[in-house]
Amino acid sequence: MKILLLGGTSEAKAIAKKLIALELDVIYSVAGLVRLPKLDCKIIQGGFSRFSHTNNSDGLTEYLLTEKIDYLLDATHPFAINMSQQAVYSAQKINIPYCAFVRPEWKPQEGDDWSVFDNEAQLLNALALAVNAGSKNIFYTRGQIDRTLAIELDEIAELNEIFGPARYIVRSAKETELPQYSQWIQAVGPFSVDDEKTLLEKYEIDLIVCKNSGGEATSAKLEAARELGIRVLMLQRPAIVNEINNGLNKAFNTVDECFEFIREKCSSDSH
Incomplete structure (x- = not known):
């Protein structure tokens, strides 16, 4: 299984390391504003617009098709709403599974103002x-x-x-x-x-x-x-326009849950 992991967060790196340890084919994508992680996989930087060969600038969809990506994992920052919306759209457009790690929100505690x-x-x-x-x-x-x-x-x-x-x-x-x-x-x-x-x-x-x-x-x-x-x-963080609740899409709030889901998915697809 070939996985494109949209990263840029500490949790994304943690998930990537776990997936790489399973000897899966992982491509890690990171925006240009953050440091490049040290990962034993292919890393692409700077977004997907450069991969578009059409006027609609749908570079992510074209990249998914060109690279024959089997699974799209979104572990971007909670405020990277445009990237997440594009990821959901692209995965649905070419009918591949989309999985998201959604970092839990901060909640006020006693004494907070x-x-x-x-x-x-x-x-x-x-x-x-x-x-x-x-x-x-x-x-x-x-x-x-x-x-x-x-x-x-x-x-x-x-x-x-x-x-x-x-x-x-x-x-x-x-x-x-x-x-x-x-x-x-x-x-x-x-x-x-x-x-x-x-x-x-x-x-x-x-x-x-x-x-x-x-x-x-x-x-x-x-x-x-x-x-x-x-x-x-x-x-407050923006809500993802497309609720992740259909058969192709899943969302998780912990690194371990996200990793275990993909590991089981890979295991079942290999049989």
Whole structure:
């Protein structure tokens, strides 16, 4: 069985290593924004548009056909919604099974001060209200920032009339567009609670802006915020448009469940 694994997460690497150990034919795909993993399999980087030979840019579908992929496994980031939607579409179009690892969401615990928003407009409105009310040092860990958003964040920063413009401490894995009122920290998880507390205290953070990525690699900031009494503005993850509930598609919330399903599938198909 030939498997295309859409990766870019720590869980994707864990699943890939398990599948490779079974001596399965695995191709691991990763976007250009993350580091290339060390895996004993073929790795492709940078998306699938370059594989399209038609005007509709359906590169993933053409790649699946050209490479004769038998199984499509989606273990991308929960916010990589466009890739997941394309994966479901391509698998259905050529009638191959699609399986997804869906990282569980973070859930608030006792002592958390979270405000959760369904879309970016709601989140930015809440951020503006918080800055206007006096928030001055904001830990911003929502990933890449484009120029339009950077300008909007600066406009929000200037709403702080008590202390002057608010400051964003922006943390990301790769360089990104930055607001004028900001400081960039380049870092890749996992992060420890002690390190996150040190960072929050060093920069006198009084507000955290993040997205509900789930997982353990970046959850420490939430525990640190709980211990320090810092409010969190959180963007809820998008729902996958196509519910994964038909005969071809399966979704799992743990690495082991996902791996065991594919292992059993491979075993049954070989008989």
